[in-house]
Amino acid sequence: MSYSTMRETDEINKRKKKRLRVDPTRSPLNLVIKKLQEKKTEREVVEDDFVDPNQFSPLVQMMLEDAKKDDLYYQLLKMMYIDDVDAEHVENYLGISTDELKNAVDELVSLGFLKHTSEDEVELTDDGVTLIMHRESQIEKIS
Numbered sequence: 001m002s003y004s005t006m007r008e009t010d011e012i013n014k015r016k017k018k019r020l021r022v023d024p025t026r027s028p029l030n031l032v033i034k035k036l037q038e039k040k041t042e043r044e045v046v047e048d049d050f051v052d053p054n055q056f057s058p059l060v061q062m063m064l065e066d067a068k069k070d071d072l073y074y075q076l077l078k079m080m081y082i083d084d085v086d087a088e089h090v091e092n093y094l095g096i097s098t099d100e101l102k103n104a105v106d107e108l109v110s111l112g113f114l115k116h117t118s119e120d121e122v123e124l125t126d127d128g129v130t131l132i133m134h135r136e137s138q139i140e141k142i143s
Contacts, residue, residue, distance in 0.1 A: 069104075072096070074135055076104055077113060080124055081132050 108114040113128035
């Protein structure tokens with residue numbers, strides 16, 4: 001095989017490669033547009049599936065409120081476990097009122113997860129710490 005024949009073969013191979021790369025249906029732009037359209041349809045499905053909680057039966061509404069309350073209690077206990085917090089910080093962070101915080105603390109004291117150290121201070125009990133550790137381990141198992 002001569003040098004000119006090899007050179008022609010190389011040029012033909014280069015053209016073939018170029019043609020393979022120029023495929024408009026496989027361009028990165030088309031792939032990005034397709035993925036964005038898929039995400040948009042997923043969001044539309046989620047928005048369409050949203051149901052107003054007031055449409056549920058009273059029992060289901062009560063269960064949803066209990067779940068919210070349990071989450072609030074857990075967040076409060078976790079904040080206290082991680083750092084020393086004051087009432088104002090907790091109210092701002094959790095977006096609750098002073099009365100809601102007082103009711104939550106009273107409920108957690110009655111459940112034995114918090115105890116009063118003075119008239120206006122509470123601290124976690126061993127049961128409170130155990131509850132936080134248990135919830136954290138459950139979250140790690142799910143992840």
